[in-house]
Amino acid sequence: MNILDESAPKAEKGRYGAAAGRRPARSNAALRLSLTMFISGVRRHFWLLLVLVSLATGGAWLLLELIPPRYTAQATIVLIQAETRVNTSDLVLETEQLTHYQIETEIDFLESNAFLTTVASRLNLTQDPDFNIYLADGTAAGTPAELQLQAAAARLREIYSVSRRGDSLAIDITVHHADPGRAAEIADAMAEIYISGTLEAKRAEVQKSVDFLRQRIEALGTALTASEIRIADFIRQHQLDDLSRTAEMQDELRRLAARIALSGQGSEAAEMIARHDALKEALNLRTRAELTLLNLQRQFDAEVVRYQTFAERRNTLEAQIDILAPGARQITRAEVPAAPAFPNRNLILAAGVLGGVALAGGAAFLRELTDRRIWMSGHAEEATGLPNLAVLPDLETRGLKRPGALAAHLHEHPRSAYAEAGRGLLTLLSGGRPPGSAPVVAVTSALADEGKSTLALSLALVAAQEGEKVLLIDFDVYKHGVTRMSGQKALPQLPAEVWSKSSQVSRKVLRDGVVPGVDLLNFKHNAAIPRDLPAGTEAARSMAMLRSIYDLILLDTPPVLLTQDAVRVAGLADTVLLLARWGRTTEDALENAAGLLSMNRVPASGTVLAGVDPARYQRYGYGTYYGGYYAGYGNG
Known part of the structure; x- marks a missing residue:
């Protein structure tokens, strides 16, 4: 059907007098943003996309140039499962299994200020301007050495981290530094200092026990000497050095008893009874002294046993000091990194490109939405x-x-x-x-x-x-656009005059x-x-x-x-x-x-x-x- 066909059915009038056959106008946002328009949208906004992506990529590259590189080195240590310690009650070495809490305690120690201070001191970081802020700003001469050491330890805390691999005994020591060699050196040094520290701690603990035993042995030796002198004095005082005297006194008492039985009631008999009673009393005193001496000897023998026991434990601990093993071992030495870990050039450049694409896409999106042409x-x-x-x-x-x-x-x-x-x-x-x-x-x-x-x-x-x-x-x-493009001039005639009589219209036409x-x-x-x-x-x-x-x-x-x-x-x-x-x-x-x-x-x-x-x-x-x-x- 022709669009001017007058026989076509007339459209009903809708609201506001508009023809019902005319489709209502609606937003074209869905049309503009459809997936089928994506390629054409890229073509339409190609230069905008190119400029924004280039700017974002250039910004990322400039950021890479401004950010100092950071290299990462990592050393790995493994805690020894069987831990050797001194039993404080028996003062002997014993082995026990590490618990989860002990492992977490070791990690806390690696992150402690005491350990960092030790590392800073061993590595002489107070002489490195990158760690000693007082040295960097020229005020080190007037700053106490302790403050400088604490500043170096604080700086060291900023560049390293400690992590555990799941539930394993492996612990990673990671160091970040602008100098790749320095990063590897510090990581290995921290591992070595920790390992040597565990050995030193064990030796110190054993040595403490040895020193205690030595003191006890010296005290026991003095006590034994005093006991020996006391026993000797007691023997001399009670004449207990003659071992046959007791038997002689007993024989003499039997002889006196026999003579007293034969002598009757005379003066001689009374004298023998007096001698018998005196000898008997002397024998009783000697017997009590011998019993006392026996107790003294038993005490002395007990002290000798204690002395020998402590001496044996001391000798055992002294022999084991040199064969003690550290509580950890290093399984991976830190390698000097070949490339910086931060900034990640590929990642940042990719982020710059993706950011530029997102920014350009957003700009193109807004441009499409706001462009009503x-x-x-x-x-x-x-x-x-x-x-x-x-x-x-x-x-x-x-x-x-x-x-x-x-x-x-x-x-x-x-x-x-x-x-x-x-x-x-x-x-x-x-x-x-x-x-x-x-x-x-x-x-x-x-x-x-x-x-x-x-x-x-x-x-x-x-x-x-x-x-x-x-x-x-x-x-x-x-x-008069048509008139001008036709090369004519507007005639001095009015529409009302031209259309007033149908007979005149044809005469007004050029x-x-x-x-x-x-x-x-x-x-x-x-x-x-x-x-x-x-x-x-x-x-x-x-x-x-x-x-x-x-x-x-x-x-x-x-x-x-x-x-x-x-x-x-x-x-x-x-x-x-x-x-x-x-x-x-x-x-x-x-x-x-x-x-x-x-x-x-x-x-x-x-x-x-x-x-x-x-x-x-x-x-x-x-x-x-x-x-x-x-x-x-x-x-x-």
């Missing part, structure tokens, strides 16, 4: 709800707005892409109409300088090339005013267009008469959004072409223009996208409909 036919269709009928190449860059230039160009290039696009549009506009009833087509735009006059003149010229008789009416009384076969009708500059021009009886008769004379009638109207003249003039037409300038007309302007036409019941057929750059239109993915024509456009 019409770049493709789909944009015009989404904005107006009308079909886009044609895409026309740009002609302004060829200087074809000069008087007669457009007509000469189409005469020289009758098969150019532009001419073919116009010919296809004419087919849509005029096909299927009965003879003697020329279609009346109004050409308008939302705003000025969008190419509507060029389009109207082009359609007239293309129709004339096909042998049709065309009337071109210039209703743009403000700029015959062949554009080219042979294309007549021109124009009006006085800034002439008023009556509000009821389309509804007048004479206007209807005039249009009927013109339809019978011409094969095509084209009306060049003012922009819709700048004046009401376009709406008034459009009432004379069968249909209206709403032109959008590629890359200039905004969706809002086009939507408002289509809405205004719809509210005034003006029968708009569709939009025309004009001024298209063929190469960019195809290369950037705006469309490929005229790709074949554009390839040879330069040759006509």
Whole structure:
């Protein structure tokens, strides 16, 4: 069905007077951001993407140049599972298994200030300006050595870390430094100092026990000497050195007892009884002294046993000091790193590139969202709800707005892409109409300088090339675009006067005013267009008469959004072409223009996208409909 077929069913009017058949305008955000537009979006914003990605990559490279490199060296030690310690109760060496808490304690020790101070002292880090801030700022001479050592230990804490590999006994000592050799040296030194420290701690513990035993042995030796002297004095005091004396005294008591039994009751007997009693008392005293001596001897023997026990333990510990093993061993020595661990050049450069891509993508995204200009036919269709009928190449860059230039160009290039696009549009506009009833087509735009006059003149010229008789009416009384491009001047006549009598209309027309076969009708500059021009009886008769004379009638109207003249003039037409300038007309302007036409019941057929750059239109993915024509456009 032809778009001007009057037998087509009329569309019902919807809200605000718009035709229900017109699709409501809606946002084109989904269209612009669809995945199918990704490649074309990259092409459209190629230079923006390239600049932002280059800037981000350059920034990452500059950052790499400014950040001092840090090298990482790592030494690994393994704790010995069986730990040898001195039993404080028995003062003997015993072996026990390491517990989880002991391992965590060793890690805490490696991170302790005491250990770091020891390392700083062993490595003489107070003489390194990188560790001694007082040496770096020249105040070391007036700063106590202890403060300098603490400063070196604090700096050392910043560049190293200790970590355990899961539940294993392996502990990693990692050092970061600007000097790769220094990093490896410090890592190995920390491992060696820790390992030697565990051995020293064991030896110190054993030596402490040895010293204690030595002291006890010396004390016991002194006590034994005193006991020996006391026993000797006791023996001399009680005359216990004669071992046979007790037996002699017992024999003598038996002899006295026998004589006393034989002597009777005389004085001699009394004397023997007295001697017997005295000897018996002396024997009792000697027996008690011997028992005391026996106790003293037993005490002495016990002290001798204690002395020998301590001496044996001391000898055992002294013998084992030299065979003690450290509590850890180093399984991996720190290697001098060949490349810095920070900054990671590849990672930062990749992050710069990805950041640039993200930034560029965001910028392109915002640009797409904020760019409301019409770049493709789909944009015009989404904005107006009308079909886009044609895409026309740009002609302004060829200087074809000069008087007669457009007509000469189409005469020289009758098969150019532009001419073919116009010919296809004419087919849509005029096909299927009965003879003697020329279609009346109004050409308008939302705003000025969008190419509507060029389009109207082009359609007239293309129709004339096909042998049709065309009337071109210039209703743009403000700029007279068609008149100027035709090389004519505006006549001093008013629209109201011209349309007041149908018999006068044909006499106001400039015959062949554009080219042979294309007549021109124009009006006085800034002439008023009556509000009821389309509804007048004479206007209807005039249009009927013109339809019978011409094969095509084209009306060049003012922009819709700048004046009401376009709406008034459009009432004379069968249909209206709403032109959008590629890359200039905004969706809002086009939507408002289509809405205004719809509210005034003006029968708009569709939009025309004009001024298209063929190469960019195809290369950037705006469309490929005229790709074949554009390839040879330069040759006509």
